[in-house]
Amino acid sequence: xxxxxxxxxxxxxxxxxxxxxxxxxxxxxxxxxxxxxxxxxxxxxxxxxxxxxxxxxxxxxxxxxxxxxxxxxxxxxxxxxxxxxxxxxxxxxxxxxxxxxxxxxxxxxxxxxxxxxxxxxxxxxxxxx
Numbered sequence: 001x002x003x004x005x006x007x008x009x010x011x012x013x014x015x016x017x018x019x020x021x022x023x024x025x026x027x028x029x030x031x032x033x034x035x036x037x038x039x040x041x042x043x044x045x046x047x048x049x050x051x052x053x054x055x056x057x058x059x060x061x062x063x064x065x066x067x068x069x070x071x072x073x074x075x076x077x078x079x080x081x082x083x084x085x086x087x088x089x090x091x092x093x094x095x096x097x098x099x100x101x102x103x104x105x106x107x108x109x110x111x112x113x114x115x116x117x118x119x120x121x122x123x124x125x126x127x128x129x
Contacts, residue, residue, distance in 0.1 A: 003021075004020070004024070005021040005022060006019065006021070008035055008039060011048075015044070018035050018039060018049050020050065020051055020053070021053040022054065024057045024060070025056070025058045025061075033064050040072075044077070045076055046072070047072060047077070048080045048081075048107065049065075049080070050107050051081065051082060052084070052106075054085065055085075062097060069100060069101065078102070079101065080103075080113045081103045081104070081110070082106065082110040084106065
């Protein structure tokens with residue numbers, strides 16, 4: 001079993017970065033979900049989920065992403081994903097989740113995306129969502 005780790009950093013106010021390291025599957029997804037729940041408990045509504053150090057994801061992650069995207073939107077926030085891994089990006093494309101999330105290739109870009117949205121930039125949700 002490969003090690004899995006989640007790190008959380010507060011950017012200030014209601015913005016956080018949650019970094020996952022390792023493989024996200026049915027065994028590790030609950031750890032990620034617990035970290036996201038902790039961020040919400042601290043008042044976090046704008047979250048960058050950094051997958052830069054993730055080597056594999058399965059469908060368990062997809063349900064976590066949808067659940068917390070919806071929860072953060074209900075709180076007036078958002079969930080931005082960071083990955084440049086073509087396999088992870090392809091999984092998001094095949095499932096259509098690439099249309100629901102802002103996906104950036106680098107952490108700095110993900111943080112900037114949060115900043116752009118909080119500074120009055122128009123909401124970029126797809127129509128009908």
